[in-house]
Amino acid sequence: SNNFYLTQVQLEVxxxxxFEHRSVGEELALCQxxxxxxxxxxxxxxxxxxxxxxxxxxxxxxxxxxxxxxxxSVSLTSAALRVGDTIAFGTTITxxxxxxxxxxxxxxxCTYVLGGFSGLTNYRTYLTxxxxxxxxxGIVKFNAEI
Numbered sequence: 001s002n003n004f005y006l007t008q009v010q011l012e013v014x015x016x017x018x019f020e021h022r023s024v025g026e027e028l029a030l031c032q033x034x035x036x037x038x039x040x041x042x043x044x045x046x047x048x049x050x051x052x053x054x055x056x057x058x059x060x061x062x063x064x065x066x067x068x069x070x071x072x073s074v075s076l077t078s079a080a081l082r083v084g085d086t087i088a089f090g091t092t093i094t095x096x097x098x099x100x101x102x103x104x105x106x107x108x109x110c111t112y113v114l115g116g117f118s119g120l121t122n123y124r125t126y127l128t129x130x131x132x133x134x135x136x137x138g139i140v141k142f143n144a145e146i
Contacts, residue, residue: 029065029066032064032065032066032068033066033067033068033069033144034068034069034143034144034145034146035141035142035143035144035145036064036065036141036142037139037140037141037142038062038139038140039130039137039138039139039140047084047127047128047129047130048060048061048062048127048128049086049125049126049127049128050083050114050125050126050128051123051124051125051126052120052121052122052123052124052125052126053113053122054120054122055117055118055119055120055121055122056115056116056117056118056120057113057114057115057117057120058083058113058114058115058117058120058126058128059102059111059112059113060111060112060113060114060128061109061110061111062109062110062111062112062140063108063109064108064109064110064142065108066108067106067107067108068104068106068142068144069144070144071101071104071110071144072101072104072110072142072143072144073101073142073143073144074099074100074101074110074112074140074141074142074143075099075140075141075143076097076098076099076130076138076139076140076141077130077138077139077141080093080094080097080131080136080138081093081094081097081114081116081117081128081129081130081138082128082129082130082131083114083117083120083126083127083128083129084126084127084129085121085124085126086124086125086126086127087121087124087125092117092118092119092120094116094117094118097114097115097116097117098113098114098115098116099112099113099114099115099140100112100113100115110142112140114128
């Protein structure tokens with residue numbers, strides 16, 4: 001059938017070295033240095049805790065699976081943002097939500113700001129979820145590609 005299949009080939013210039021056999025976990029960690037994403041399960045309560053910074057923004061500290069190669073850009077899919085008040089147990093939803101990187105020092109966490117809300121209580125803790133009241137799941141994306 002004129003098909004030629006080739007696997008486990010390693011091309012090198014200069015001195016030859018042994019073939020590298022990486023586990024799936026190692027390969028995933030190497031990839032996550034450049035990109036990873038996180039979403040909430042539409043059937044479960046999930047998300048990250050953040051603190052209101054004024055009445056319209058929530059600052060979130062987000063753990064990462066591995067340190068990224070550089071400060072990532074942070075983006076959000078088109079799903080709305082929902083925050084749950086941990087004191088009054090109310091929910092605030094915004095369809096015009098924004099996300100921006102606040103700080104990244106090269107470790108295994110970064111800080112980002114979710115915005116576009118109104119009526120939040122300054123310094124109050126909120127549970128943040130990238131999904132709307134209809135359960136549409138949103139995705140937070142971290143990108144540090146070259």
